[in-house]
Amino acid sequence: MRASQMFAPTLREVPAEADIVSHRLLLRSGMLRKTASGVYTYMPLAWRTMKKIMDIIREEMDAAGCQELMLPIVHPAELWQQSGRWQVYGEELWRLHDRHGRDFCLGPTHEEVITDLVAGDVNSYKQLPLRLYQIQNKYRDERRPRFGLMRGREFIMKDMYSFDRDEAGLDESYRLMHQAYTNIFTRCGLNFRPVAADSGAIGGDTSQEFMVLAESGEAGIIYCTSCAYAASTEIATAYLDKIPSQAIPEPLEEVYTPDCKTIDALIDFLGVLAKKTLKTLCYMADEEFVMVLLRGDRKVNEIKVKNHLGCLELNMAKDEEIQQHIGSPAGYLGPVGVKNVRIVVDQEIPYLANMISGANKDQYHLKNVNPGRDFPIDDVADVRLVEAGEFCPQCRHELAFARGIEAGQIFKLGTKYSESMGAKFLDENGKEQLMVMGCYGIGVGRTMAAAIEQNHDEDGIIWPLAIAPYHAVLVPVSDKDPDQMAAAEKIYQDMIRAGVEVVIDDRRERPGVKFKDADLIGYPFRVTIGSKSLAEGKGEVKMRSGGKVEMVTLDEIVSYILKKMKNM
RNA sequence: CGGGACGUAGCGCAGUUUGGUAGCGUACCUGAUUUGGGAUCAGGUGGUCGCAGGUUCAAAUCCUGUCGUCCCGACCA
Numbered sequence: 094m095r096a097s098q099m100f101a102p103t104l105r106e107v108p109a110e111a112d113i114v115s116h117r118l119l120l121r122s123g124m125l126r127k128t129a130s131g132v133y134t135y136m137p138l139a140w141r142t143m144k145k146i147m148d149i150i151r152e153e154m155d156a157a158g159c160q161e162l163m164l165p166i167v168h169p170a171e172l173w174q175q176s177g178r179w180q181v182y183g184e185e186l187w188r189l190h191d192r193h194g195r196d197f198c199l200g201p202t203h204e205e206v207i208t209d210l211v212a213g214d215v216n217s218y219k220q221l222p223l224r225l226y227q228i229q230n231k232y233r234d235e236r237r238p239r240f241g242l243m244r245g246r247e248f249i250m251k252d253m254y255s256f257d258r259d260e261a262g263l264d265e266s267y268r269l270m271h272q273a274y275t276n277i278f279t280r281c282g283l284n285f286r287p288v289a290a291d292s293g294a295i296g297g298d299t300s301q302e303f304m305v306l307a308e309s310g311e312a313g314i315i316y317c318t319s320c321a322y323a324a325s326t327e328i329a330t331a332y333l334d335k336i337p338s339q340a341i342p343e344p345l346e347e348v349y350t351p352d353c354k355t356i357d358a359l360i361d362f363l364g365v366l367a368k369k370t371l372k373t374l375c376y377m378a379d380e381e382f383v384m385v386l387l388r389g390d391r392k393v394n395e396i397k398v399k400n401h402l403g404c405l406e407l408n409m410a411k412d413e414e415i416q417q418h419i420g421s422p423a424g425y426l427g428p429v430g431v432k433n434v435r436i437v438v439d440q441e442i443p444y445l446a447n448m449i450s451g452a453n454k455d456q457y458h459l460k461n462v463n464p465g466r467d468f469p470i471d472d473v474a475d476v477r478l479v480e481a482g483e484f485c486p487q488c489r490h491e492l493a494f495a496r497g498i499e500a501g502q503i504f505k506l507g508t509k510y511s512e513s514m515g516a517k518f519l520d521e522n523g524k525e526q527l528m529v530m531g532c533y534g535i536g537v538g539r540t541m542a543a544a545i546e547q548n549h550d551e552d553g554i555i556w557p558l559a560i561a562p563y564h565a566v567l568v569p570v571s572d573k574d575p576d577q578m579a580a581a582e583k584i585y586q587d588m589i590r591a592g593v594e595v596v597i598d599d600r601r602e603r604p605g606v607k608f609k610d611a612d613l614i615g616y617p618f619r620v621t622i623g624s625k626s627l628a629e630g631k632g633e634v635k636m637r638s639g640g641k642v643e644m645v646t647l648d649e650i651v652s653y654i655l656k657k658m659k660n661m
Numbered sequence: 662c663g664g665g666a667c668g669u670a671g672c673g674c675a676g677u678u679u680g681g682u683a684g685c686g687u688a689c690c691u692g693a694u695u696u697g698g699g700a701u702c703a704g705g706u707g708g709u710c711g712c713a714g715g716u717u718c719a720a721a722u723c724c725u726g727u728c729g730u731c732c733c734g735a736c737c738a
Contacts, residue, residue, distance in 0.1 A: 102671080102672095102688090103699095104671090104672060104673095104687095104688090105672080105673090105687065105688075105699065106672055106673045106686095106687070106688095107672090107673085108672065108673080109667090109672090109673070109674095109731080110730075110731060112731085112732080120672095127730095129729090129730095130729080130730065130731090184662095236662070237732095239731085239732090354737090354738065355737075355738070356738080372738075373738065374736085374737085374738065375738075392736055393736060394736090395736080408735090409735085409736085409737075409738090415738085422738090423737080423738045424737090424738050425738080426738055451738075478736080552698095568697095570696075570697055571696060571697090572696090573696080574696095602696095602699090603695085603696055603697090603698090603699080603700065604696065604697050604698070605696090605697075605698040605699050605700080606698085606699050606700095607697095607698090607699095608697080608698045608699085609698065609699045610699085612698090621697080623697060624697090625697080
């Protein structure tokens with residue numbers, strides 16, 4: 094490729110809209126342009142990188158016994174109504190209708206379409222297992238698209254669906270995908286970690302996310318500093334000390350606590366620790382008013398609450414709703430004496446004694462509140478957020494926190510979709526069985542952005558070799574010097590012949606401009622042909638990832654780079 | 662969805678308070694001098710000031726509506 098002809102308009106200034114490194118660098122390097130909010134154009138350089146990531150994905154999928162196909166992006170509403178997700182998926186589902194007024198949506202994921210397909214064409218155990226994947230645009234009308242490619246409304250995803258005859262088959266498909274994903278992200282040169290995850294709107298039980306570790310990540314990870322335990326903060330658990338309090342329950346006592354609407358104010362006023370108090374939260378779970386109890390120093394994990402209740406919508410109750418069900422203002426809420434309200438108790442609570450809670454009476458709290466005696470503890474669940482410094486549920490060593498970018502996720506779905514879409518087969522005994530499914534996704538653009546988050550410096554991107562748009566850039570320092578140009582041209586041709594993907598910067602620009610662009614775009618190798626080195630019959634080879642400039646004889650430059658590439 | 666802000670040349674911005682018919686930097690084009698880390702000089706191209714109404718002799722500027730974009734929040738009992 095000749096830089097003089099390449100469509101890669103680099104920017105000196107950062108567009109105001111870009112906030113995180115990957116977005117800024119993608120725009121500045123001329124790789125990405127925005128078309129609408131959350132909708133982007135991949136420019137030629139970015140598309141080369143995207144294709145390389147997709148090729149790695151294809152190789153690993155095919156090696157794991159998957160077949161590529163292409164499902165439609167436009168889905169008829171009927172399929173989504175059949176699975177129930179036409180309602181459940183909510184506003185994120187991008188809906189449209191045709192000229193006859195029939196409802197459709199743009200596919201955010203393809204369980205419905207593929208399960209319907211397989212249900213029609215697979216009838217026998219002899220056709221299983223079946224593992225089908227595709228790489229295509231997905232559509233999710235995000236409430237807030239942001240961070241460039243990290244959270245777009247249109248994005249490219251690899252999605253694979255496995256169909257097995259039983260749980261054991263699913264386990265094998267899941268294991269294969271876990272290995273394939275590990276291979277893919279390793280080959281892309283990423284520092285990542287698989288973590289246990291919530292299965293969310295997709296459904297199913299077991300799930301893991303592949304997190305690319307980065308400070309800018311939207312997702313939180315709790316991991317053990319000693320063993321292999323790692324989970325998304327959404328579902329992370331901690332070691333639970335099941336030793337009941339030895340304290341002798343004392344009688345309830347009402348205390349006057351003026352202006353103690355927060356736990357901080359309360360513990361200041363009473364001079365006690367937050368862990369001696371109870372935190373009372375009220376929610377509207379769909380139409381039901383629910384109270385959630387936690388130790389005062391804990392934070393609630395709403396995902397866990399939602400999963401426990403099995404509701405679609407979970408919102409903090411409004412003041413009017415609290416007044417209506419409890420008859421007390423927020424700030425003085427507690428579980429004692431509450432009637433006709435479901436009380437979800439965090440699993441730590443039953444082991445506590447003589448706690449302080451709101452009295453459901455303005456300006457008053459209760460002392461010596463005892464679980465079981467003063468309020469029911471029959472609805473116990475793990476509903477709290479686990480934080481760094483707590484202890485591992487598996488080995489009791491300390492837990493730590495990290496941020497990550499969710500680049501991929503794998504799920505065991507079970508029979509949720511085969512049931513609703515009617516995906517059945519006959520086994521050896523002629524008996525009808527439901528197929529057992531799994532689904533497995535990778536965000537291709539997000540993987541590219543994550544690679545930049547992890548590999549950059551103040552000058553630009555530092556591409557891992559495997560997904561760099563080109564391997565090398567060739568910079569003749571002066572376009573007026575025919576010797577330099579001739580030497581560069583020869584190396585350019587040699588590189589192409591040797592399979593090195595190279596850009597020759599033949600633009601009539603000053604060397605500073607070429608160097609700045611080379612660093613910004615992040616070619617792994619830069620070969621400079623200047624008058625000084627040329628006088629000795631040499632060129633300069635520099636790696637973007639660091640290290641010093643190597644002077645290499647012109648004839649040996651190609652083999653030098655090939656050798657380096659082999660070791661990367 | 663709630664809150665905040667912004668829309669003026671490809672990009673970054675000023676001008677809006679106080680109405681008078683649009684400017685700076687950069688990018689781009691031409692020429693000259695330059696040439697090892699985003700050159701200098703000279704000359705140039707490019708904007709219905711997001712859109713639609715309204716007020717006015719006159720609107721980027723004031724009023725109304727509308728569309729778009731970005732940021733923050735959605736853990737407070």
